[in-house]
Amino acid sequence: MKIGLIGLGKMGYNLALNLRDRGHEVIAYNRSTDKIKKIEEEEGIKGAFSLETLTGSLEGRKILWMMIPAGPMIDILIESLIPLLKQGDILIDGGNSNYLDTLRRAERLKMEGIDYVDVGTSGGVEGARNGACMMIGATEEVFDYLKPIFQDVCLEKGYAHVGKPGTGHYVKMIHNGIEYGMMQAIGEGFEILEKSGFDFDYKQIAQVWNHGSVIRGWLMELTQKVFEEDPSLKSIKGVIHSSGEGLWTVEEALRLKVPAPVITDSLFVRYRSEQQDTFSGKLIAGLRYQFGGHSVEKA
Numbered sequence: 001m002k003i004g005l006i007g008l009g010k011m012g013y014n015l016a017l018n019l020r021d022r023g024h025e026v027i028a029y030n031r032s033t034d035k036i037k038k039i040e041e042e043e044g045i046k047g048a049f050s051l052e053t054l055t056g057s058l059e060g061r062k063i064l065w066m067m068i069p070a071g072p073m074i075d076i077l078i079e080s081l082i083p084l085l086k087q088g089d090i091l092i093d094g095g096n097s098n099y100l101d102t103l104r105r106a107e108r109l110k111m112e113g114i115d116y117v118d119v120g121t122s123g124g125v126e127g128a129r130n131g132a133c134m135m136i137g138a139t140e141e142v143f144d145y146l147k148p149i150f151q152d153v154c155l156e157k158g159y160a161h162v163g164k165p166g167t168g169h170y171v172k173m174i175h176n177g178i179e180y181g182m183m184q185a186i187g188e189g190f191e192i193l194e195k196s197g198f199d200f201d202y203k204q205i206a207q208v209w210n211h212g213s214v215i216r217g218w219l220m221e222l223t224q225k226v227f228e229e230d231p232s233l234k235s236i237k238g239v240i241h242s243s244g245e246g247l248w249t250v251e252e253a254l255r256l257k258v259p260a261p262v263i264t265d266s267l268f269v270r271y272r273s274e275q276q277d278t279f280s281g282k283l284i285a286g287l288r289y290q291f292g293g294h295s296v297e298k299a
């Protein structure tokens with residue numbers, strides 16, 4: 001299929017390559033033109049230097065896939081795109097938008113006859129490039145139309161149609177809340193090891209825990225990688241920025257009166273990390289860099 005991709009950040013750029021490698025024709029647009037020129041020159045992907053050029057390059061039922069940060073910029077972009085689209089065209093939000101915003105945007109576009117799809121995307125930069133995990137909110141008809149794309153860019157069994165528009169971002173929100181708690185537990189465990197007085201090899205421990213133990217998994221694999229690169233974490237400042245979805249998960253838990261102490265506490269630790277450096281904060285910051293390319297503040 002021919003797909004117009006909006007946003008060439010870490011995730012969008014790699015998703016463009018993933019789509020290209022699996023036989024889809026990608027036309028890429030980015031607000032700053034340097035990234036468009038880069039993907040044209042280095043990867044041979046066609047670029048569009050305006051939204052008009054982008055939409056004009058798509059025939060038939062247009063598919064536009066946004067990979068830009070959550071917030072008001074998405075609303076501005078949607079209003080700019082509406083005059084350039086027709087009934088039946090499809091607009092996908094593959095970022096981490098608040099599901100309440102997604103519900104509102106879906107209703108706004110429904111009035112114009114434009115189908116809105118929300119795709120909660122996990123797997124980090126590596127997943128975007130080589131096989132992502134996607135939670136998709138869409139009508140049955142639109143999901144069926146787009147299903148070949150999701151089959152191509154996701155790992156086997158790595159995508160699901162979870163419900164109507166809005167549900168993809170809702171499921172991804174809860175996913176990220178769980179992620180907060182899991183990383184917090186790993187960070188706290190290794191901080192206890194660090195304070196124990198024993199001379200542990202943290203990389204070795206992470207490696208053995210990732211082979212056959214109950215807590216094995218990708219985060220433990222990345223923990224090993226963090227300690228391979230910096231055995232004592234001296235180069236990392238333990239500041240853990242909150243990207244929003246942990247907060248939204250806690251807010252939803254409060255709204256539904258669901259006790260969620262682990263996720264809530266992990267959110268508070270992130271706020272605390274901006275005031276006080278900790279060993280667990282250093283490790284979690286390193287983990288976030290490993291799987292998502294999130295910035296790390298150097299000590």
